Amino acid sequence: MSRIDKKQAILDTALTLFVSQGFYATSTASIAKKAGVATGTLFHHFPSKEALINHLYLSIKQEFADAIQSKISQKGELKTDAQNLWQVAINWAMENPLKQEFFQQYSMSPSIASEVRLQAMNSILGFMGQLIKQGQKAGVLADYPLSLMLESCHGQYLAATRYFIDNPTSWKDEEYKRSSFAMFWNAMKA
Amino acid sequence: MSRIDKKQAILDTALTLFVSQGFYATSTASIAKKAGVATGTLFHHFPSKEALINHLYLSIKQEFADAIQSKISQKGELKTDAQNLWQVAINWAMENPLKQEFFQQYSMSPSIASEVRLQAMNSILGFMGQLIKQGQKAGVLADYPLSLMLESCHGQYLAATRYFIDNPTSWKDEEYKRSSFAMFWNAMKA
Amino acid sequence: MSRIDKKQAILDTALTLFVSQGFYATSTASIAKKAGVATGTLFHHFPSKEALINHLYLSIKQEFADAIQSKISQKGELKTDAQNLWQVAINWAMENPLKQEFFQQYSMSPSIASEVRLQAMNSILGFMGQLIKQGQKAGVLADYPLSLMLESCHGQYLAATRYFIDNPTSWKDEEYKRSSFAMFWNAMKA
Amino acid sequence: MSRIDKKQAILDTALTLFVSQGFYATSTASIAKKAGVATGTLFHHFPSKEALINHLYLSIKQEFADAIQSKISQKGELKTDAQNLWQVAINWAMENPLKQEFFQQYSMSPSIASEVRLQAMNSILGFMGQLIKQGQKAGVLADYPLSLMLESCHGQYLAATRYFIDNPTSWKDEEYKRSSFAMFWNAMKA
DNA sequence: CATGAATGAGTGTTCATTCAT
DNA sequence: AATGAATGAACACTCATTCAT
Numbered sequence: 001m002s003r004i005d006k007k008q009a010i011l012d013t014a015l016t017l018f019v020s021q022g023f024y025a026t027s028t029a030s031i032a033k034k035a036g037v038a039t040g041t042l043f044h045h046f047p048s049k050e051a052l053i054n055h056l057y058l059s060i061k062q063e064f065a066d067a068i069q070s071k072i073s074q075k076g077e078l079k080t081d082a083q084n085l086w087q088v089a090i091n092w093a094m095e096n097p098l099k100q101e102f103f104q105q106y107s108m109s110p111s112i113a114s115e116v117r118l119q120a121m122n123s124i125l126g127f128m129g130q131l132i133k134q135g136q137k138a139g140v141l142a143d144y145p146l147s148l149m150l151e152s153c154h155g156q157y158l159a160a161t162r163y164f165i166d167n168p169t170s171w172k173d174e175e176y177k178r179s180s181f182a183m184f185w186n187a188m189k190a
Numbered sequence: 191m192s193r194i195d196k197k198q199a200i201l202d203t204a205l206t207l208f209v210s211q212g213f214y215a216t217s218t219a220s221i222a223k224k225a226g227v228a229t230g231t232l233f234h235h236f237p238s239k240e241a242l243i244n245h246l247y248l249s250i251k252q253e254f255a256d257a258i259q260s261k262i263s264q265k266g267e268l269k270t271d272a273q274n275l276w277q278v279a280i281n282w283a284m285e286n287p288l289k290q291e292f293f294q295q296y297s298m299s300p301s302i303a304s305e306v307r308l309q310a311m312n313s314i315l316g317f318m319g320q321l322i323k324q325g326q327k328a329g330v331l332a333d334y335p336l337s338l339m340l341e342s343c344h345g346q347y348l349a350a351t352r353y354f355i356d357n358p359t360s361w362k363d364e365e366y367k368r369s370s371f372a373m374f375w376n377a378m379k380a
Numbered sequence: 381m382s383r384i385d386k387k388q389a390i391l392d393t394a395l396t397l398f399v400s401q402g403f404y405a406t407s408t409a410s411i412a413k414k415a416g417v418a419t420g421t422l423f424h425h426f427p428s429k430e431a432l433i434n435h436l437y438l439s440i441k442q443e444f445a446d447a448i449q450s451k452i453s454q455k456g457e458l459k460t461d462a463q464n465l466w467q468v469a470i471n472w473a474m475e476n477p478l479k480q481e482f483f484q485q486y487s488m489s490p491s492i493a494s495e496v497r498l499q500a501m502n503s504i505l506g507f508m509g510q511l512i513k514q515g516q517k518a519g520v521l522a523d524y525p526l527s528l529m530l531e532s533c534h535g536q537y538l539a540a541t542r543y544f545i546d547n548p549t550s551w552k553d554e555e556y557k558r559s560s561f562a563m564f565w566n567a568m569k570a
Numbered sequence: 571m572s573r574i575d576k577k578q579a580i581l582d583t584a585l586t587l588f589v590s591q592g593f594y595a596t597s598t599a600s601i602a603k604k605a606g607v608a609t610g611t612l613f614h615h616f617p618s619k620e621a622l623i624n625h626l627y628l629s630i631k632q633e634f635a636d637a638i639q640s641k642i643s644q645k646g647e648l649k650t651d652a653q654n655l656w657q658v659a660i661n662w663a664m665e666n667p668l669k670q671e672f673f674q675q676y677s678m679s680p681s682i683a684s685e686v687r688l689q690a691m692n693s694i695l696g697f698m699g700q701l702i703k704q705g706q707k708a709g710v711l712a713d714y715p716l717s718l719m720l721e722s723c724h725g726q727y728l729a730a731t732r733y734f735i736d737n738p739t740s741w742k743d744e745e746y747k748r749s750s751f752a753m754f755w756n757a758m759k760a
Numbered sequence: 761c762a763t764g765a766a767t768g769a770g771t772g773t774t775c776a777t778t779c780a781t
Numbered sequence: 782a783a784t785g786a787a788t789g790a791a792c793a794c795t796c797a798t799t800c801a802t
Contacts, residue, residue: 003765022300024214028793038767043794045765108294110212144369148353148360152373155349156342163341170338179334183342187377193782217775228784230778239776386787402680404594408772418788423773425786488674490592524749528740531733532726532753539725543718550718559714563722567757573761597796608763610799619797 007045009035011059014052019101023053023111054116057106060099061120067092069127078140079185082131086181093161094171100161107158125150132188142190149188156184191226197235199225201249204242209291213243213301244306247296250289251310257282259317268330269375272321276371283351284361290351297348315340322378332380339378346374387425389415391439394432399481403433403491434496437486440479441500447472449507458520459565461511466561473541474551480541487538505530512568522570529568536564571606577615579605581629584622589671593623593681624686627676630669631690637662639697648710649755652701656751663731664741670731677728695720702758712760719758726754 013035017026028049032039046052071088074081093100106112132149135141141149160180163170170176191199203225207216218239222229236242261278264271283290296302322339325331331339350370353360360366393415397406408429412419426432451468454461473480486492512529515521521529540560543550550556571579583605587596598619602609616622641658644651663670676682702719705711711719730750733740740746 006766025300027791029791032768039769039793040767040795041765044767047794049793104298105300109299110215110295142369142372144373145360145366147357148350148366148369149373151349151353152346152370155345155352156377158348159341159345160338162345163338167337170335176335176338179332179338180342182332183334183339183377186379187346187373189376196783218777219775222785229776229786230784231782233777234782405680407770409770419772419790420774420788421786424788427773429772484678485680489679490595490675522749522752524753525740525746527737528730528733528746528749529753531729532750535725535729535732536722536757538728539721540718542725543721547717550715556715556718559712559718560722562712563714563719563757566759567726567753569756576762598798599796602764609765609797610763611761613798614761 006035006037006041010037010042010045010052011056014056015060015098015102018053018056019098019105023049023106023109028052050111050113053106053111054113056102057112057116058120060102061123064092064096064099065124065127078131078135078138079189082135082185083181085131086184087177089157090161090164090171090180094164094168097165100165104158104162125154128153135188140190141188144188152187153184156187160184196225196227196231200227200232200235200242201246204246205250205288205292208243208246209288209295213296213299218242240303243296243301244303246292247302247306248310250292251313254282254286254289255314255317268321268325268328269379272325272375273371275321276374277367279347280351280354280361280370284354284358287355290355294348294352315344318343325378330380331378334378342377343374346377350374386415386417386421390417390422390425390432391436394436395440395478395482398433398436399478399485403429403486403489408432430491430493433486433491434493436482437492437496438500440482441503444472444476444479445504445507458511458515458518459569462515462565463561465511466564467557469537470541470544470551470560474544474548477545480545484538484542505534508533515568520570521568524568532567533564536567540564576605576607576611580607580612580615580622581626584626585630585668585672588623588626589668589675593676593679598622620683623676623681624683626672627682627686628690630672631693634662634666634669635694635697648701648705648708649759652705652755653751655701656754657747659727660731660734660741660750664734664738667735670735674728674732695724698723705758710760711758714758722757723754726757730754 010031014026014031017031017034028042029039031052032042035042042052046055068085068089072081072085107117128150129146132141132146132153136143164176164180200221204216204221207221207224218232219229221242222232225232232242236245258275258279262271262275297307318340319336322331322336322343326333354366354370390411394406394411397411397414408422409419411432412422415422422432426435448465448469452461452465487497508530509526512521512526512533516523544556544560580601584596584601587601587604598612599609601622602612605612612622616625638655638659642651642655677687698720699716702711702716702723706713734746734750
């Protein structure tokens with residue numbers, strides 16, 4: 001196993017254990033053991049357990065942002081774009097349930113340094129903010145305060161993924177898919 | 191200080207410390223000290239630290255449910271009722287920011303036994319479920335799957351309180367108040 | 381074993397182990413085990429290993445100062461007083477070889493906080509300083525700079541106890557006893 | 571940087587760090603880093619951390635012995651020779667404060683193997699022993715037991731250098747210089 | 761020779777919990 | 782019921798040392 005493999009093995013194992021047992025109930029020793037490395041190796045790559053979870057948080061947020069932005073295109077028809085975005089975002093969650101679960105658990109938790117949380121939030125919200133402003137200019141979206149809309153979007157997304165991850169078959173059901181987008185869209189439309 | 195006072199002091203202090211430092215970063219000794227009781231006393235009232243936070247969770251959820259249900263009345267006009275409900279619910283959060291923050295942090299956290307979480311959830315959602323079903327029968331609310339709507343409601347509520355607790359002055363601003371309800375209502379309306 | 385007994389057992393054991401193995405080679409666990417208490421108990425009485433050795437250092441210095449000052453009397457004839465002082469001080473060292481060894485090892489070591497070292501030093505040196513000044517005024521002692529004389533006294537005392545502890549039978553030999561005092565006294569006399 | 575340069579860099583850095591932080595508080599990694607070499611390199615030159623400090627101790631003792639012996643000459647007048655010796659020895663300490671401080675800290679510490687300490691001691695004391703014996707034969711020095719006098723000399727030297735290193739300007743003051751030698755000499759003279 | 765990633769035994773310290781008073 | 786000293790398992794983290802490159 002190469003250097004990079006070891007680092008990745010630590011990150012992967014940490015993700016699994018943090019989600020299934022929680023941050024504090026997961027000892028660094030157990031991460032190292034399950035990842036197949038020595039305890040010291042974990043601390044060779046990450047200066048502390050805190051640094052490990054922060055790194056995990058940021059890298060997953062980045063991975064999510066990259067996945068979304070690479071797959072959506074703006075063709076002009078905003079509702080279609082939004083529908084596409086919603087589908088891609090929830091698809092990502094369905095394909096990465098562990099990572100999504102990680103967000104659900106740690107987005108509000110004091111285990112993640114608040115500055116890290118902010119930094120991650122802004123990278124995504126900047127992008128969403130642009131979209132919403134465009135929609136408002138075009139008269140398609142309601143003129144609610146931007147920051148409130150962003151928080152609402154985020155809340156709806158968390159709620160929808162929570163639901164579909166707990167009930168994965170529903171995501172294959174067109175009625176559920178359509179309903180979830182409808183609630184998301186109607187909340188914001190003009 | 192009487193028995194009951196001591197028990198309450200422990201609960202109050204635990205709430206404050208769990209929210210500001212997190213469950214695992216808060217030692218039972220520090221709770222006892224700040225509450226002005228001996229370390230052993232905490233364990234006379236609660237068999238374990240886990241039992242303490244579970245008790246806290248359930249009692250706050252109950253307090254919330256009581257506060258809501260005592261203040262809303264169903265006059266027949268569903269939208270007005272909903273508006274009233276939304277306002278009452280967010281008011282409660284604004285008046286009890288520590289308790290609301292506690293929900294935000296622990297609703298998704300493995301610190302709370304999942305059965306306790308479910309139990310608390312159902313007591314509130316049962317009530318909400320009734321309201322939504324009525325609205326659908328009356329043709330005022332859209333016919334989306336009930337469980338999905340409940341999750342969405344919950345998500346919107348969490349998002350809104352998150353926002354207003356972070357920006358308390360906005361809750362005095364009619365535009366923000368109206369906007370937040372509009373998003374909540376439009377998401378669900380027929 | 382009572383509370384105080386446990387604390388004392390910890391101090392006694394720490395003294396023995398610190399002297400025989402050194403501060404860093406002595407684990408807190410080994411101190412606790414040999415003292416017959418749990419590891420946590422050590423930290424119940426001393427907030428840290430550092431605090432333990434500092435406490436040890438100060439309490440032994442105090443014990444030495446008390447022992448000396450209780451046994452010497454100033455009759456006016458300074459040389460006789462000095463001889464008495466020298467004998468009492470070395471006797472103390474011979475009767476407390478562990479404590480003397482502790483000084484030898486830790487008086488110069490960075491294991492003891494420098495402020496603690498200073499504090500201890502001053503309590504003894506204040507007393508010695510008085511004696512020397514009296515001797516100078518009486519014309520019995522040479523008019524060397526006081527601080528230099530104090531350092532020299534200390535050095536002679538450390539050297540003598542080092543020697544007699546390594547060669548305990550010599551302390552019963554009048555020639556050695558007389559010689560050691562002669563060097564001490566002649567160094568300072570007018 | 572050549573092999574020898576690297577080895578010297580390691581020794582120099584080790585000296586600095588051992589003195590300023592203590593042996594156990596100085597990690598081999600920190601020595602290597604500050605010396606500008608890899609961690610493994612340190613272990614190419616010294617089989618262990620222990621070996622490193624022992625080497626350091628012996629080489630500095632040797633350096634001291636060489637410096638002293640190269641600069642003193644025995645002209646016959648013992649007091650003058652002694653004065654010269656005292657001055658040269660303290661001068662060396664003043665010019666090599668780090669190395670002197672190293673002795674102060676480690677001469678009594680268990681960090682240095684006791685056999686190494688003895689070996690170093692004897693190389694110097696052998697030389698001093700000769701001088702004292704000559705002085706006694708010539709009737710200039712008192713007939714105290716030799717081993718006791720050697721220990722006393724050493725103690726006075728340590729005390730004097732401690733003082734002058736802490737108060738470097740005093741060493742330029744003739745009064746202090748004269749006083750320190752006077753105490754040293756009077757202690758031993760016949 | 762030189763490197764630095766990897767190792768894993770060992771450390772100081774914490775803390776939920778117990779129990780004699 | 783209330784206390785707080787005592788417990789000891791568990792933890793995050795360190796570090797001298799090794800060895801493949």
